[in-house]
Amino acid sequence: MDPLWIIAAFVFGAISGRIGLPPLVGYLIAGFILNSFGVQGGELLEKAADIGITLLLFTIGLKLKLKSLARPEVWAGTPIHMLITVAVYCGGILVLGMIGIRYFDHLGWQSALLIAFALSFSSTVFAVKVLEQKKETGSRHAACAIGILIVQDIIAVVFLAFSAGQIPSPWAAVLVPALLGIKPIVGKFIRRCGHGELLVLFGILMTVAGYRSFELVGIKGDLGALVFGMLLASNPIANELSERMLGFKDLFLVGFFLNIGISGSPTPAGFAVALILGLAMAFKPGLYFLALTRFKLRARTSFLASLSLANYSEFGLIVGSISVANGWIDRDWLVIIAIALSITFVVAAPLNSAAHRIYTRTAVSLKRFETAERLPEDQPIDGGDAEIAIIGMGGLGTGAYDEMNRRYGNVVMGVDFSMEKVQRHRSSGRNVVYGDAEDSDFWERVEPAGSRVHTVMLALPEVSAALFAVRQMRRRGYRGRIAASVRYEDEIPILKNEGVHATYSLYEEAGAGFAEHVCSHPDNGRKGNVLDPPNK
Numbered sequence: 001m002d003p004l005w006i007i008a009a010f011v012f013g014a015i016s017g018r019i020g021l022p023p024l025v026g027y028l029i030a031g032f033i034l035n036s037f038g039v040q041g042g043e044l045l046e047k048a049a050d051i052g053i054t055l056l057l058f059t060i061g062l063k064l065k066l067k068s069l070a071r072p073e074v075w076a077g078t079p080i081h082m083l084i085t086v087a088v089y090c091g092g093i094l095v096l097g098m099i100g101i102r103y104f105d106h107l108g109w110q111s112a113l114l115i116a117f118a119l120s121f122s123s124t125v126f127a128v129k130v131l132e133q134k135k136e137t138g139s140r141h142a143a144c145a146i147g148i149l150i151v152q153d154i155i156a157v158v159f160l161a162f163s164a165g166q167i168p169s170p171w172a173a174v175l176v177p178a179l180l181g182i183k184p185i186v187g188k189f190i191r192r193c194g195h196g197e198l199l200v201l202f203g204i205l206m207t208v209a210g211y212r213s214f215e216l217v218g219i220k221g222d223l224g225a226l227v228f229g230m231l232l233a234s235n236p237i238a239n240e241l242s243e244r245m246l247g248f249k250d251l252f253l254v255g256f257f258l259n260i261g262i263s264g265s266p267t268p269a270g271f272a273v274a275l276i277l278g279l280a281m282a283f284k285p286g287l288y289f290l291a292l293t294r295f296k297l298r299a300r301t302s303f304l305a306s307l308s309l310a311n312y313s314e315f316g317l318i319v320g321s322i323s324v325a326n327g328w329i330d331r332d333w334l335v336i337i338a339i340a341l342s343i344t345f346v347v348a349a350p351l352n353s354a355a356h357r358i359y360t361r362t363a364v365s366l367k368r369f370e371t372a373e374r375l376p377e378d379q380p381i382d383g384g385d386a387e388i389a390i391i392g393m394g395g396l397g398t399g400a401y402d403e404m405n406r407r408y409g410n411v412v413m414g415v416d417f418s419m420e421k422v423q424r425h426r427s428s429g430r431n432v433v434y435g436d437a438e439d440s441d442f443w444e445r446v447e448p449a450g451s452r453v454h455t456v457m458l459a460l461p462e463v464s465a466a467l468f469a470v471r472q473m474r475r476r477g478y479r480g481r482i483a484a485s486v487r488y489e490d491e492i493p494i495l496k497n498e499g500v501h502a503t504y505s506l507y508e509e510a511g512a513g514f515a516e517h518v519c520s521h522p523d524n525g526r527k528g529n530v531l532d533p534p535n536k
Contacts, residue, residue, distance in 0.1 A: 031261015048255025061229020
């Protein structure tokens with residue numbers, strides 16, 4: 001690979017990251033700049049782009065659990081949103097063409113439909129990165145957004161499969177029973193791969209096997225990569241494999257975004273059209289919010305999910321590149337879509353960073369769109385006989401719950417914002433309810449002042465979440481004891497100033513706790529000091 005490509009991608013990707021944008025915006029800009037200097041992509045860059053797309057689809061398959069798609073707002077809401085978006089955008093494009101605006105004026109309804117379809121997707125890369133940065137991947141709104149993105153990805157893959165224009169071989173009929181037959185065998189193999197490079201190699205092998213096997217029966221190989229990823233989705237090692245494959249996928253996707261940029265430079269008129277499309281993005285989150293609230297989601301869940309989807313997608317670029325390759329739209333449109341994608345990322349990044357503050361200020365207006373009926377997870381919380389509440393049931397919160405339950409009996413209640421985690425704890429016999437400490441609406445579902453709770457333990461990953469929880473509790477009249485975990489020493493005075501009675505420093509006190517645990521558990525039932533030499 002040309003060192004110039006790597007240098008340009010690194011420099012502009014780093015700049016994008018420093019100003020809070022996804023690096024892929026920098027890769028697109030690097031491609032545009034390289035093109036302006038006459039640099040050509042060539043076959044090597046196109047191959048890297050193709051590999052990046054195939055690996056992206058395989059890793060999506062690894063996360064494709066049918067249970068996550070079972071909610072009606074996901075399996076029904078997604079196609080409804082896409083159909084309305086395509087219809088509105090297609091109509092808008094045709095109207096702009098009738099007015100005589102450049103680039104729109106020569107489009108037929110088929111080309112307008114393809115462009116609208118490309119713009120109907122939201123970015124998986126952007127949403128996942130934003131949710132990871134805010135440590136909200138387990139939240140209700142994250143599950144909703146990711147479910148919508150997965151359904152969109154499936155629709156995109158179906159488009160990729162049919163865009164090849166090939167008639168599948170009769171042998172394609174045996175694919176489903178064959179895949180079901182090899183699933184347990186594949187599961188055994190992955191469990192024997194360990195946690196090192198062999199696991200990554202197995203993932204690459206599965207990607208290639210899926211691609212080639214589907215190509216052999218006349219189906220586009222990208223669909224095979226997705227399906228082979230799905231074979232492993234229910235395996236406990238699937239998440240680890242996805243994380244291991246992440247670096248390879250991101251590396252080759254750099255080639256895809258560079259290739260898009262190098263394929264053409266934006267003209268002033270093209271940039272103006274991209275700006276129009278960027279402004280049109282405001283329609284999509286508004287429609288998401290309206291659709292999700294119709295499916296009985298709360299305003300906050302709908303709002304946060306909609307903001308994380310308020311952008312165009314890298315899949316839109318994939319759809320656009322295929323349309324260009326097949327001669328369905330002009331190559332200039334691929335550059336326009338790429339610029340529009342970058343504009344939406346620039347706008348969506350700060351909005352998502354301030355999402356909780358924006359909701360707090362607009363909650364009264366947004367709640368008017370809620371339905372009267374509440375989903376089970378949004379019903380009022382009855383603390384019952386609970387006297388101790390632990391908010392955040394990760395590893396630390398779970399350990400605290402078990403210890404408090406051992407000491408004081410069944411007077412402990414846990415709270416967590418991951419429904420999957422809540423259900424897992426309940427199946428283990430723990431009293432855990434669904435709730436998000438950063439959700440002002442959550443505190444309306446529970447009344448600390450009127451309950452028997454006298455101690456609240458905050459086992460939260462971010463000090464900002466703990467501060468918000470403390471302020472909400474004080475505002476609602478809670479006067480009991482509050483303890484909080486911290487990761488850094490400079491966070492302790494911040495919490496103390498808000499009235500937190502006790503803090504637990506994870507990094508400092510974990511070592512002391514480990515030593516105490518060892519000293520209190522003599523080896524093989526021996527009595528005496530742990531430093532005493534073992535019996536020979």
